[in-house]
Amino acid sequence: MATAAAASLLAVPAPALVAATAAAEPVAQAVTRHQAENASISRGLVESNHAGYTGGGFVNYDNAAGSYVEFTVTAATAGPATLTLRYANGSTADRPLAITVNGTAAAGALPFAATGAWSTWATRTTPVTLAAGANRIRATATTAAGGPNLDRLDVETGAAQAGRPADVNGQLRVCGTKLCNQYGKPIQLRGMSTHGIQWYSQCVKPASLDALANDWGADVLRISMYVQEGGYETDPRRFTDLVHGYIEEATRRGLYALVDWHQLDPGDPNANIALARTFFTEIASRHKNKTNIIYDIANEPNNVSWAGIKSYAEQMIPVIRAQDPDGVVFVGTHGWGSLGISDGRSEQDIVSNPINATNFMYTFHFYAASHQDEYFAALSRAAARLPIFVTEFGTQTYTGDGGNDFAYSQKYLDFLAANKIGWTNWNFSDDFRSGAVFKEGTCAGSNFTGTGVLKPAGVWVRDRMRTPDDFPTS
Template identity: 60%
Template sequence: MYVQEDGYETNPTMFTNRVNTLVDEATERGMYALVDFHTLTPGDPMYNLDRAKTFFAAVAARNAGKNNVIYEITNEPNGVSWSTIKNYAEQVIPVIRASDPDAVVIVGTRGWSSLGVSEGGNSTEVVNNPVNASNIMYAFHFYAASHRDNYRAELERAAARLPVFVTEFGTVTYTGGGAVDTASSTAWLDLLDRLKISYANWTYSDADEGSAAFRPGTCYGSTYAGTAVLTESGNFMRNRIRTPDNFPTS
């Protein structure tokens, strides 16, 4: 849910209804719905604190009976301290818990959800000062062509102490464009599989950028064309996720 950029702030009721409709669509298909409050700009989540409380109160009340809804309460905070992000989280999470005491809530981390790495920090600040709430996870994002060994090392270090969910990653550069870095993408997904960390790929769209899974114009096509509509990134991800995981389910 984009908040600025002609998003939620322009028509809260309409956009809240749209999110709820998409949650219903995902539920009908047996899929998880990760409701992401997308506040990349501005990077300070406190700027949208009141909007977040209103939005999540409505969405949680509407979807509390579902067991497939996950809430990501701030996307890629940046330019602010971890203590600011923690303060925001500890005000928004109780709003969700008032309706849904059990849903997983994901908290963005400093430096565009890099556990602080992209701003010269690391996960120690979170480990030493965790959010005071239950059943939460912490977000980590990466783009394989831009973020390599030092990011992988920090994620592995953090995962030994914190529950982490990679709620956004791309096979290309952090801009969302450029060529697919197959070697780095493979290294990342091998690591995530080994650590049993869930991940969501950016982006399931036909945007004219390297990260998109579909070729431009696919969404407006009149017929389904199978794998011919996939980009290099889309083919890479399709081949990867077609291999079953060997994860315990109970």
């Protein structure tokens, strides 16, 4: 379906208790920021000897289990909230923290992995429930190494949480041929795929993600991490940490995070299975307590039999299940995600020999100017028998470039909406090709809202994302 130079597109970061109080700093609607140096600290010191912190410093935990930082957070009403802790961990080992709210465990042994240096800062996000009024949020070291250096706590509550896709729908599961929410109701998720993050990470930043969540009304961010082509295999630590960060950013905005193992060349996913085991073990282990993670274990298998893909999937799904028993897993179909059509096969290969697992979906890709009646017919047949998610599509040719066929694209999207089949569009970047939604040079700036920064394909897909699914709860 796609090739390395085509749809997925080659392109050119016990001492005494010490108490202090300070007013919370508002940073956005329903978000409050609390600096760690102004919290209550037990067995730790306020320091400022590593660059990159915010406020007046950061807390260096003592190397002792039980050392903690406790914040006082005021909530206008009782209800769900998202905590985001900014930290640095220059050691080589995880320094987990147990999070309690008013003395009740909210997240036990939440991992705070190494960031590479004490001046390299990252974030860790977790959902909690707050009471109306004052809340004591304590982050306690669970090992003798103590905690990471803690810079601040951001707390998102109330209006910023209401109606957000991942907050409404919660933990997803596959029910029959549909993707269902926590209430067992079929839903359709719609969103965008990043370009390869080895090339276009500058397009995935707070301003662009704010626009995607709030201006576009997206439900899901597909994080496209290539394995080859300058991607994961060149620096597994760097790319794994990039994905961790993007998951946290999606979580902060109430989006689902679709983690895309973007294998493309070689087309047989078994060639990368050892790398995939390592990557997905860490991703699933760290994010298993989140309810907004989806795992896509093979982007576009090609020049490989369906039996080979099935074998790979049946080895990889248990790797994820061992860490995250509830997470939904996606599996790419043969022929570059075409249900076999681009390999001269068909969906019957899958129907006759389905993957032996539950809570997973098969993926389909299309580029509307290239993939028309034969591909559409295969999707129509398969959707009646198989759980399908469209993890990649474009309105142009399979190269991700050329003229847009909006009429045939609309035919696909009408079918997907009628059948509650989710989709992510390729791609959320300012690449020169017509399939990149932003005009060239946009990602160097900070304005991503409205249509003025968009190419025609971007205007078209944004418009179709802004009318949300109804997300039934009863």
